Each structure stands twice: as structure tokens, then as C-alpha cells.
Amino acid sequence: MAKQINVSLIGNPNTGKTSVFNLLTGLNQQVGNYPGITVERKAGVCKLSRGLKAHIVDLPGTYSLNASSLDENVVIEVLLNKKDKDYPDVAVVVSDVENIKRNLLIFTQIKDLDIPTILVINMADQMLRKGITIDIPELEKRLNTKIVLMSARKKQGVEELKKSIEDYRKLPVAPCLNAFEIDPEYFGGLQRAFPKESLYKLWLVITQDVNFANINRNTIADASQFQTKKNSELKRLQQKETIKRYQFINQTLKATQTIDIKNAKGVRAALDRVLIHKVWGFVVFLAILLFIFQAIYDWSSYPMDLIDGAFAWMSDFFREILPEGMLTNLLVEGILPGIGGIVIFIPQIAFLFLFISILEESGYMSRVVFIMDRLMRRFGLSGKSIVPLISGTACAIPAVMATRNIENWKQRLITILVVPFTTCSARLPVYLIIISLVIPTHRVGWFFGYQSLTLMFLYFIGFGAALVSAWLLNKFLKIESKSFFVVEMPNYKIPLFKNVAINVFEKTKAFIAGAGKIILAISIILWVLGSFGPTEKFSKAKEYVTTQYQENSAEDLETQIASYKLEHSYMGYMGKAIEPVVRPLGYDWKIGIAIISSFAAREVFVSTLATIYSVGSEEEETIKNRMASEINPVTKKPLFNLATGISLLLFYAFAMQCASTIAIVKKETNGWMWPSIQFIFMSGLAYIAALAAYQFLK
Amino acid sequence: MKVSLASLKKGQSGIIISVVTDNIPLKLLEMGCLPGNEVELLQRAPFSCPMYLNINGSHLAIRKEVAEQIEVELM
Numbered sequence: 001m002a003k004q005i006n007v008s009l010i011g012n013p014n015t016g017k018t019s020v021f022n023l024l025t026g027l028n029q030q031v032g033n034y035p036g037i038t039v040e041r042k043a044g045v046c047k048l049s050r051g052l053k054a055h056i057v058d059l060p061g062t063y064s065l066n067a068s069s070l071d072e073n074v075v076i077e078v079l080l081n082k083k084d085k086d087y088p089d090v091a092v093v094v095s096d097v098e099n100i101k102r103n104l105l106i107f108t109q110i111k112d113l114d115i116p117t118i119l120v121i122n123m124a125d126q127m128l129r130k131g132i133t134i135d136i137p138e139l140e141k142r143l144n145t146k147i148v149l150m151s152a153r154k155k156q157g158v159e160e161l162k163k164s165i166e167d168y169r170k171l172p173v174a175p176c177l178n179a180f181e182i183d184p185e186y187f188g189g190l191q192r193a194f195p196k197e198s199l200y201k202l203w204l205v206i207t208q209d210v211n212f213a214n215i216n217r218n219t220i221a222d223a224s225q226f227q228t229k230k231n232s233e234l235k236r237l238q239q240k241e242t243i244k245r246y247q248f249i250n251q252t253l254k255a256t257q258t259i260d261i262k263n264a265k266g267v268r269a270a271l272d273r274v275l276i277h278k279v280w281g282f283v284v285f286l287a288i289l290l291f292i293f294q295a296i297y298d299w300s301s302y303p304m305d306l307i308d309g310a311f312a313w314m315s316d317f318f319r320e321i322l323p324e325g326m327l328t329n330l331l332v333e334g335i336l337p338g339i340g341g342i343v344i345f346i347p348q349i350a351f352l353f354l355f356i357s358i359l360e361e362s363g364y365m366s367r368v369v370f371i372m373d374r375l376m377r378r379f380g381l382s383g384k385s386i387v388p389l390i391s392g393t394a395c396a397i398p399a400v401m402a403t404r405n406i407e408n409w410k411q412r413l414i415t416i417l418v419v420p421f422t423t424c425s426a427r428l429p430v431y432l433i434i435i436s437l438v439i440p441t442h443r444v445g446w447f448f449g450y451q452s453l454t455l456m457f458l459y460f461i462g463f464g465a466a467l468v469s470a471w472l473l474n475k476f477l478k479i480e481s482k483s484f485f486v487v488e489m490p491n492y493k494i495p496l497f498k499n500v501a502i503n504v505f506e507k508t509k510a511f512i513a514g515a516g517k518i519i520l521a522i523s524i525i526l527w528v529l530g531s532f533g534p535t536e537k538f539s540k541a542k543e544y545v546t547t548q549y550q551e552n553s554a555e556d557l558e559t560q561i562a563s564y565k566l567e568h569s570y571m572g573y574m575g576k577a578i579e580p581v582v583r584p585l586g587y588d589w590k591i592g593i594a595i596i597s598s599f600a601a602r603e604v605f606v607s608t609l610a611t612i613y614s615v616g617s618e619e620e621e622t623i624k625n626r627m628a629s630e631i632n633p634v635t636k637k638p639l640f641n642l643a644t645g646i647s648l649l650l651f652y653a654f655a656m657q658c659a660s661t662i663a664i665v666k667k668e669t670n671g672w673m674w675p676s677i678q679f680i681f682m683s684g685l686a687y688i689a690a691l692a693a694y695q696f697l698k
Numbered sequence: 699m700k701v702s703l704a705s706l707k708k709g710q711s712g713i714i715i716s717v718v719t720d721n722i723p724l725k726l727l728e729m730g731c732l733p734g735n736e737v738e739l740l741q742r743a744p745f746s747c748p749m750y751l752n753i754n755g756s757h758l759a760i761r762k763e764v765a766e767q768i769e770v771e772l773m
Contacts, residue, residue, distance in 0.1 A: 066724055066728070068725060098755070099755065099756065101756075102730055102756050232720070235720075236719065242724070242727045242732070243732055272741060276750070278743075370748060370750060373743060373759075373761070374744060374747055374748070375744075484722065484764065485748060485759075485760060486723060486726050486759070487748070487760075488756070489750060489757040489758055
């Protein structure tokens with residue numbers, strides 16, 4: 001087998017590291033998690049010449065090797081552990097041309113670990129425009145490295161980078177800073193205690209233990225027992241290290257780089273003047289949100305109608321060509337409607353991920369953090385909570401993980417607890433189908449329809465519930481926690497199509513795969529429960545119904561038999577058992593079943609109803625038509641009327657119905673206490689709100 | 699004139715003289731907030747906090763409490 005070169009991509013956030021990664025690997029990449037923790041791991045393969053291959057890992061963005069979050073810690077774990085499967089043969093540090101100074105900090109740290117390191121200066125095509133000139137040969141000499149000028153946007157410099165990776169053995173390995181200089185006395189003692197180890201590695205292990213106690217490591221034996229300093233003193237030494245490094249970096253850059261300040265401003269300042277203006281900033285933010293919701297609702301309705309029709313047609317088609325029997329029934333009544341219930345939402349989910357991805361890539365998200373910080377703090381949140389709250393509109397799971405860069409534990413905990421209130425994409429299927437059933441299609445003016453306004457209102461209810469509960473939690477939680485708020489304000493960028501496309505594709509795929517499994521399983525279980533019954537009333541339904549309704553036509557009789565069968569199936573009995581609980585909310589036992597199964601995942605609601613309604617029915621209709629033709633047995637009017645509809649919408653807006661979110665909250669808060677409180681609070685609120693709405697409107 | 703960074707007005711800049719390192723995050727130092735470096739207040743958020751700064755070429759936002767730990771000489 002050809003030798004594979006292990007490459008780690010390292011760099012500050014917002015340097016275009018991921019663009020370089022995408023350029024090197026294309027779609028040859030896998031996104032997963034690091035074992036045991038929910039930090040995203042991106043790896044890919046890049047073909048070099050002579051049959052060589054590079055295994056490239058895109059490590060989480062970090063400013064230094066002094067980790068302060070779980071994501072940053074991954075970088076250190078990989079770089080310190082020679083046995084790690086990702087341990088690099090060569091490290092590639094990606095810097096953007098404007099922030100070389102800051103990126104050199106982590107560059108010199110990695111150099112000092114004796115890892116061959118290439119420095120990539122990205123966005124090099126903008127050097128002239130920004131008034132920056134760099135003496136590359138001199139900088140290479142001073143840093144003892146190979147420098148590659150790149151422009152990921154214009155696809156320049158890729159071949160040179162590949163060539164440099166291939167030739168990594170020729171890279172000089174020499175440290176930039178002698179760790180000894182930081183504090184001769186302390187480091188002298190350290191070296192005497194562990195004469196065989198690299199001094200800088202020892203130092204990183206010790207400081208890392210200060211931040212991340214109890215991490216298993218098998219590379220360096222118990223350096224952590226060398227605890228001659230208190231934590232506060234170690235912190236001071238870390239600061240001293242940073243200062244020393246900056247002295248070196250400032251000297252180096254002074255000799256090699258010139259910046260013409262006059263050219264440095266421009267677009268950033270002009271855009272900032274509007275986007276973080278005390279009035280216009282909020283107006284623009286609101287307008288962007290409105291636009292996104294309108295797009296999700298209106299634009300995606302066309303592909304969705306197509307998909308809905310296609311699945312009904314497929315069920316019909318398979319029923320025609322397959323022999324009648326159990327398996328055919330399972331396929332056309334269980335599996336196909338189940339899958340259809342999830343596939344139909346691909347357009348919307350993709351739209352949502354598309355917009356979130358564009359907001360993040362463009363650098364706008366940091367501006368929102370900036371203008372919202374003061375406001376959010378009133379509710380016990382941080383400006384940084386905005387990112388989880390917005391990405392929560394896609395899915396609560398990445399949103400809960402995105403809270404990690406909130407430094408203050410209390411604000412972070414509150415954010416985690418309220419994030420599931422935001423309208424995630426799994427709620428969309430439920431909202432959309434119910435809105436289309438109970439809300440009229442009239443338009444207000446030429447742009448906004450009642451239906452999309454209702455949807456927007458539901459989004460606001462979600463945010464509102466999140467903010468109000470945050471405010472309450474802030475009042476009652478007694479946690480003291482220091483807050484250090486530092487947000488980088490990156491330069492504005494036009495999002496790279498490739499980055500956005502890959503991001504949308506990967507996220508949508510993960511969502512469909514994750515939800516798809518649950519939905520498929522539940523569809524099959526439901527079909528079984530609906531297709532068998534415990535008593536004679538199920539197996540001999542035909543006789544029972546025929547004797548009861550002799551005067552009915554044959555067609556009516558068929559329908560009567562089908563619904564009689566369903567009522568006396570296992571599912572029917574289970575539904576009847578919970579009916580008293582859901583009756584006051586305006587639901588029948590079928591909706592009750594759909595709600596119960598939604599506690600695994602919300603999006604199951606639609607596919608559950610689809611499965612329930614199609615069991616025993618011969619005609620394959622669209623889900624919406626089936627729901628519209630349901631009749632309330634008590635009032636004899638359509639079951640899905642305004643009161644039931646609003647009640648359902650509110651129930652889904654508030655209830656904590658997502659097993660995966662509960663699991664991630666447990667993981668991030670280290671125990672069952674917070675997820676339990678969250679579950680009880682949210683679901684209780686949902687029940688009360690739905691009850692009030694139905695009783696008021698009916 | 700020595701003042702606290704928190705008291706800077708929009709558009710003013712200065713040289714960082716001292717930083718109370720115990721009360722500010724290491725990350726801020728890593729981004730270049732060190733004595734001797736230049737800092738400019740680009741803008742304040744609505745209600746005057748957080749503050750949008752250019753420190754040593756890094757554009758970042760910090761809150762008033764942290765800015766109070768940093769002393770600058772006005773330019």
C-alpha cells in the first residue's frame with residue numbers, strides 16, 4: 001500500500017481554513033465526531049503525485065494551543081499524542097493575509113513541538129488591495145519554514161501546497177522560542193525532572209491539565225504530577241509565554257512586512273456603519289429574518305408538492321405491480337408513506353441550512369452577536385447565545401453544541417435550556433401541514449400571505465418562549481460565574497459557493513439519515529400495531545360491519561370496515577387509552593398516537609398520521625388530502641379545524657419532543673437533572689397552552 | 699494622557715500601557731492585547747457596550763468590564 005501522509009490543517013477561525021480543506025479534498029471528505037465527544041471531525045483524502053495520498057484532517061479553529069474549550073482541546077490532543085491516528089507528519093497552518101501576526105502565535109507553538117510545519121497565507125490575491133507587502137524569502141528564513149501563498153477563492157496555490165506536503169521531509173524542524181526563556185528557574189526544574197522529554201510538550205501537558213483535569217493521555221508519563229506551581233502562577237507563565245512569542249513575531253514581521261494603513265479600511269468600515277448601526281443594524285437583521293422565513297415557506301412549496309405527488313404515485317404503482325400480501329402492504333402502507341413524510345422536507349431543511357451557512361460564512365453573524373449582546377444580557381443570555389438560537393432554527397443538537405463558546409457557565413446553561421424552544425426544522429413539517437389545512441390562503445398586500453405570517457408568528461413564539469424562560473431562569477438560578485466576552489469581528493466575505501454547497505449537503509444528509517432511521521423504525525412499528533388486533537373484532541371486522549350497516553353502499557362499507565378495523569387494532573386500543581388525556585386539547589386518538597410517537601422526534605408526526613390513515617385504505621392519496629377528509633366523530637365536522645389546528649401548533653411549539661436533544665443536553669450538562677427539568681417544563685407548558693387555545697377557540 | 703480603555707470615544711486610539719492580566723481572558727492577550735500595542739475604538743454597540751476595537755490589527759468586541767482592566771495612553 002502506498003504511504004499516506006498525515007496532514008493537520010490548523011489555524012484561527014475565519015482564516016479560510018475550511019476553504020483550503022475543501023479545495024484539497026473536494027467531496028472526498030467525511031464528517032463525523034471525535035470518539036466520546038460531540039466535536040465535529042472533518043477528514044478527507046487528497047491525491048498527490050506518484051500515487052501518494054494525503055490524509056487531511058481539518059482541526060477545529062483555535063487561536064493558540066492554550067485550550068479553553070472542548071473543541072480547541074481536540075487540537076492539542078492530536079498534536080501531543082504521537083499514537084493518535086491523526087497525529088500529523090506535517091502541520092499546515094492557515095493564516096489569512098490580514099491577520100498574519102495573530103496566526104503566527106499558534107504557528108510558533110506548533111513549530112516548537114518539533115512537527116514539520118507549512119505556513120499557508122490565504123487570500124493572498126488581496127494583498128495589493130489591502131496595501132500589504134511581504135518579503136516571503138526573508139519571512140521563510142526567519143520562521144524556518146516553507147510559505148505557500150494561496151487564494152482559496154481563486155483556486156490559486158493548491159498545486160504548490162500539494163507539492164510542499166509531498167516534500168514535507170525537507171522542511172526544517174527548529175523551534176521558534178526556547179521554552180526555557182519563559183521562566184528559567186521553573187523550566188530548568190522541569191527539564192531535570194524529565195530529562196528525556198521535550199520541554200515544550202511537558203509545559204503544554206501541565207497547562208492543559210489545569211484547564212482540562214482528568215484527561216487520559218498515554219504519551220507522556222505523569223508530567224502532571226510535577227505541580228510545583230499554583231494555577232494562578234501557571235496562568236501567569238502562560239501569559240509570559242504569549243508576550244515572549246509576540247515579541248518574536250513583532251520583530252519578525254517588522255523586518256518582513258509593510259502595511260499601508262490607508263488601504264486597509266474600506267468595505268469593512270462601510271458595511272459596519274450600516275450593519276451595526278443602532279437603528280439600521282436591527283432593521284437589517286429583522287429584514288433578513290423575514291426574508292428567510294418567506295423563502296422557506298414560499299420557494300420550497302414547489303419541489304414539495306412534486307415530492308408529495310411522487311410518493312402517492314409510487315405507492316399506487318407498487319400496489320399495482322406487486323402481488324397482494326403482507327409484504328406489499330408493509331411497503332405501500334408502512335414504509336413508503338413513512339419515507340415520504342421525511343423526504344418531502346428536504347427542500348425546506350436545505351434552504352434553512354443554506355441561509356444559516358451564508359450568514360456565518362459572510363461574517364455577518366458576528367455583527368449580530370455584537371448588536372444583540374446588551375439586549376440578550378437582560379434575559380440572562382449572552383450576545384453569543386444568538387448563534388445557538390439562530391442555528392436552533394435548523395436543529396437543536398448543533399445549537400446546543402454551539403453554546404460551547406459562551407465562556408460564562410450560567411449564560412451557557414440558560415442558553416442550552418431554552419434553545420429547544422426555537423423552531424427547529426423538525427417542527428416545520430408539522431407546522432406546514434397544519435397551516436395549510438386550517439389557515440386560509442389569503443394574502444396581505446402583495447408579498448405576505450396569511451399562511452407565511454402564521455409561520456413567522458410561530459417562529460416568534462418560539463423565540464419569545466426562549467427569552468421569557470431565560471429571564472425566569474436568570475432570576476431563579478443561583479450560579480456565580482465570571483464572564484469573559486471576546487468576539488472576533490471577521491472581515492466581510494462573499495460566501496464561497498463550494499463551501500456553502502458542501503455544508504448544506506453534509507448537514508442535510510446528516511439530518512435525513514438521523515431522522516430517517518427513527519422514522520422508518522416507527523413507521524414499521526406503527527404499521528404492525530395498526531394491521532393486527534387482539535380480538536375477534538379485528539379479524540372478523542367484515543362480518544361485524546356488514547351486519548351492522550346493511551343498507552350502506554359497497555363503497556361506504558369498505559371505508560366503514562377499514563376504520564372499524566383500525567379502531568380495533570392494537571394501535572386503536574392504545575390510542576383509545578390515551579384519548580381522555582388529549583381529548584380536552586381537541587385531538588382524537590389518532591392524533592394522540594402521532595403525538596406519542598413524536599416524543600422520539602417531532603417530524604414523525606406527519607409520517608405517523610400518513611401511516612395511520614393509509615393502513616387499510618386502498619386509494620393512495622397525498623397526506624394533506626387524507627388529513628383534510630378526517631371527520632371529528634363528535635361534531636361531524638372536519639377534524640382539523642381552526643381550534644384543533646392552533647392547539648396542535650402551540651403544542652408542537654412548546655413541547656420537548658426530541659430524544660436526541662435530551663441526550664445531547666444530558667451530555668453537555670453532565671447529568672439527568674437539567675434535561676429532566678427542561679422536559680417537564682416544556683411539555684407542561686405545551687399542554688397548558690394547547691388546552692387553553694382549544695377551549696377558547698372551539 | 700493615561701485613561702481606561704473603557705472611556706475611549708468612537709474613533710479615538712491609544713497605546714496599551716498596562717493590562718490587569720488576572721482579570722482578563724488569556725484569549726484576549728493571544729489576539730494581541732498586550733502592552734505596547736495600538737488600539738482603536740471603532741464603534742460601540744447600541745447602549746454603549748460591547749465595544750468594537752481594532753487591537754494590533756485584530757478586530758474584536760469586548761465588554762466594558764474587561765475594557766476597564768486595560769489602561770491606554772491616548773494618541
